[in-house]
Amino acid sequence: MGEGKTMRRAVAFLGALALAAMLFTLAGSVPEGKKLPSAIPPPGEGVPFLFIEARGDVFASVPSASLPGESGKNAPVLRGLRSLFPLLAEAEEVAVLFSLERGRILTDGVLRFSGDESESIARGTVPESWGTSLEAEKVPGEGLFELKGGPTPLFPLYFRGWNGLTLVGTTPDRVNAMIALLEKGTGGMNISWSVEKRWPNHFLFFDGGLFSHFASQEGISVEPGGISVTAAWRGDRSGGRLKWEADGLEALFRRGEPKKIAPVMWDDRFLAPEPFIASFGISLPEIPPSLFRRAGAGEWSLQDTVGIGGKELNEFLPGPVMVSLGGTGKLLVFSLPGILFQLPDRGTAGTAFARSFWSREWTSLVPAVEKLEGFPEGGTASIPFSIVCAANSEMLRIGVIDGESLKSERKKKITDFVPLMREGKRAVFWAFLDGPAFAEAIRSLARTGKIVERMGRTIGVNMKMVVRASEILENSGVLTVVMPSLGEGVLEWTKPPSPAKGK
Numbered sequence: 001m002g003e004g005k006t007m008r009r010a011v012a013f014l015g016a017l018a019l020a021a022m023l024f025t026l027a028g029s030v031p032e033g034k035k036l037p038s039a040i041p042p043p044g045e046g047v048p049f050l051f052i053e054a055r056g057d058v059f060a061s062v063p064s065a066s067l068p069g070e071s072g073k074n075a076p077v078l079r080g081l082r083s084l085f086p087l088l089a090e091a092e093e094v095a096v097l098f099s100l101e102r103g104r105i106l107t108d109g110v111l112r113f114s115g116d117e118s119e120s121i122a123r124g125t126v127p128e129s130w131g132t133s134l135e136a137e138k139v140p141g142e143g144l145f146e147l148k149g150g151p152t153p154l155f156p157l158y159f160r161g162w163n164g165l166t167l168v169g170t171t172p173d174r175v176n177a178m179i180a181l182l183e184k185g186t187g188g189m190n191i192s193w194s195v196e197k198r199w200p201n202h203f204l205f206f207d208g209g210l211f212s213h214f215a216s217q218e219g220i221s222v223e224p225g226g227i228s229v230t231a232a233w234r235g236d237r238s239g240g241r242l243k244w245e246a247d248g249l250e251a252l253f254r255r256g257e258p259k260k261i262a263p264v265m266w267d268d269r270f271l272a273p274e275p276f277i278a279s280f281g282i283s284l285p286e287i288p289p290s291l292f293r294r295a296g297a298g299e300w301s302l303q304d305t306v307g308i309g310g311k312e313l314n315e316f317l318p319g320p321v322m323v324s325l326g327g328t329g330k331l332l333v334f335s336l337p338g339i340l341f342q343l344p345d346r347g348t349a350g351t352a353f354a355r356s357f358w359s360r361e362w363t364s365l366v367p368a369v370e371k372l373e374g375f376p377e378g379g380t381a382s383i384p385f386s387i388v389c390a391a392n393s394e395m396l397r398i399g400v401i402d403g404e405s406l407k408s409e410r411k412k413k414i415t416d417f418v419p420l421m422r423e424g425k426r427a428v429f430w431a432f433l434d435g436p437a438f439a440e441a442i443r444s445l446a447r448t449g450k451i452v453e454r455m456g457r458t459i460g461v462n463m464k465m466v467v468r469a470s471e472i473l474e475n476s477g478v479l480t481v482v483m484p485s486l487g488e489g490v491l492e493w494t495k496p497p498s499p500a501k502g503k
Contacts (some may be wrong), residue, residue, distance in 0.1 A: 036095035036110040038188035039167065039178045046226070048208030049099040051189055054201035056091025056111070090117065090127075096168075097189060100208070107157060108178065109168035122161035144172055195243050196232035205229045212252055222252050239477065239494035246487045261285050263426035263484060264320040269344050269395060272412040273327030273405045277337055277438050280431035281322040281414075316353065320344055325441065327405030329386040337441045338386065338401025350396035354378030357389040357398070370403060380406070420482045420492055429483040435476030436496055442473065 036053065043049045096109035112118075117127040122143075137146045139158065147157045158175050159168040162182065169175040181188050193202045206228045215222045231244035264283045272279070320343070327338035343350060354377040358369060366387075369379040375390035380403035388406065389398045397406065415421045418432050477496050483489040 035190070036093055036112060036165070038186075038190055039110045039165065039182050040095060040097050040108045040189045041174075041177050041181060041187070042189055043097065043099040043206075044101065046208050047099050047101055048206060048210055049097060050203065050205050051095075051097045051191070052201075052203045053095045053191070053193075054093075054203075056094050057089045058201055090114075095189070106170045106174070107168065108170075108174055110178065111166040111168070112164065113166060115164070118161060118164045118166070121159075121166050139172065141172075144175060193230065193232060195230050195245050196234075199232040199234045199243075201234065202230070202232045204231075215252075225252050227252065233491075235493070237495060239492070241493075242491040244489055244491075249486050261428050261486065263428050266320075266322070266414050266421060266425050266427060266430065268413055270322050270342055270414055271340070271397075271406060272414050272417055273324060273338060273340060273401065274412055275337075275437060276324070276326045276412065276417045276432070276434070277441055278431075278433045279322065279324040279326065279414075279417075281320065281427070281429065283320055283428045284317050286318045316343075316346065316349055319346065325438070327401045329401045330382065331385045331400075336444060338399060338405055340388070340397060340399035340401050340406075343396045343398075344394060346391070346396050347393055350391040351377040351393065353396060354389050354391035354398075372397075372403060372406060379403075418480050418482075420480050420490060424482075424484055427482050427484050428486060429481075429489075431479075431481045433476070433479045435473040435478065439471070439473040 037051075040051075091111045091113055093112040094109070095111075096107065099106045099108075113121065113127070120127040138144075139146050143160045144158050145160060147155065147159065157168055157170060158172050159166060160175055161167075162179055165182075167175050167178045169178065191202075191204060195202070207226055209224060209226045211227055212222045212224050216224075225248055227246060227248040229244055229246045231242055233242035234240055261283050264281065266281050270281070322342040324340045324342075325337050327340065329336050329338035346353070354375075358366075358378055363369075365384055366381045367383055369381050371379045372388065372390040375392050375395075375397070377392070378388075378390040380386075380388040380390065382402065385400060386402045387400055388403060389396075391397070414430075415425070418430065421427070421430060475496065478494045479491070480493075481489060481491045
């Protein structure tokens with residue numbers, strides 16, 4: 001029984017360290033003293049890896065509700081993560097390297113605990129503050145202990161205490177290699193962080209050329225090479241901020257389309273319909289027709305529905321595109337959030353699209369099209385459902401949304417909801433998600449789906465997945481991301497306040 005618990009704790013132990021680079025509720029500052037990365041041997045040339053250097057207490061601010069459900073093959077790992085995040089907060093510092101060599105995940109980790117805990121680990125016993133379920137089996141020889149895991153490529157793992165540090169490795173040799181580096185006093189992963197040096201937590205990811213390999217297999221024109229991402233983050237239980245820089249993208253796409261992507265001014269031309277639930281904006285390059293075919297564009301029946309084929313799409317799509325879930329819409333008698341696409345600077349192509357849109361055969365079901373102020377071509381309709389397709393020389397708007405949500409007196413700007421955009425309105429990509437509001441929108445969809453099912457119809461949505469997603473989003477807070485260029489970005493998150501006890 002104890003061994004099974006040990007397995008779960010061990011799996012979660014290193015899995016939680018890897019997730020620290022990607023979860024949003026993070027905190028802390030690096031203590032003074034010897035830097036842990038100096039104990040970790042660097043990976044070989046061209047080897048994909050993820051390296052994290054962070055405060056241990058970052059894991060204390062990851063609530064269990066933010067993790068996915070415990071169903072499916074990952075259930076044992078997720079249960080372990082839920083129980084071990086509080087444990088990892090006991091470490092003062094954490095440095096861990098995950099590398100992929102010959103199809104196997106290798107782990108090298110160094111943790112610094114308090115004096116009492118370090119002494120306990122040196123004796124080969126689990127500190128009482130960790131709880132009683134985590135156990136270690138002594139390996140005959142030089143003070144090593146083995147953590148046995150379940151069916152996961154991370155295990156078995158070996159650890160030992162050394163001069164106040166806890167060293168963890170995939171094999172005994174890897175633990176001994178870390179000791180050798182510490183005794184030597186030079187070498188290791190001594191990284192000079194280039195992004196926000198004063199921030200407490202950092203990670204470095206290198207893909208080893210995997211992206212370029214898979215992109216080439218999909219027919220995307222790229223140069224061979226690797227991509228590296230360096231990031232720093234800080235925060236607390238109420239939210240935080242992460243910044244990153246990427247190297248290798250421009251060289252990778254030297255022959256490709258992204259070199260034509262230019263930052264867009266996301267200004268007052270764009271409407272943010274209220275309630276503003278979720279949205280993103282992107283500067284699209286010219287997309288090769290082959291990619292449309294592989295994405296199944298031929299099955300979308302766009303030619304019959306809106307009068308656009310593959311050739312027109314390739315001419316029409318390049319440029320800024322903003323997509324929003326917000327405002328209000330109506331499907332028959334059901335009220336739902338609206339969906340709106342905004343494409344500026346399409347000129348005559350935009351007005352021609354709006355004209356073609358309302359000339360399709362299906363529009364015979366629409367009794368009347370009402371003009372939208374400032375948009376001479378196209379308009380809005382409310383029967384049989386809310387729909388808009390209107391254009392002038394500067395903007396095309398199309399979506400399933402009430403015309404009332406688009407009136408000028410209700411106009412809100414992107415910066416009213418996305419504070420990061422006030423720091424610099426030019427970006428190649430940005431996104432916004434109000435988790436609780438999105439969760440409510442999903443629940444509204446679920447309620448509508450149940451009513452439709454009682455009428456003998458279906459909306460083609462898995463309601464169990466919908467409900468599960470709403471539960472996760474309810475606790476995700478508000479998330480925004482802005483990328484001024486392909487090689488840099490900022491992620492910001494705020495968490496919803498914890499509910500008061502007894503309510």
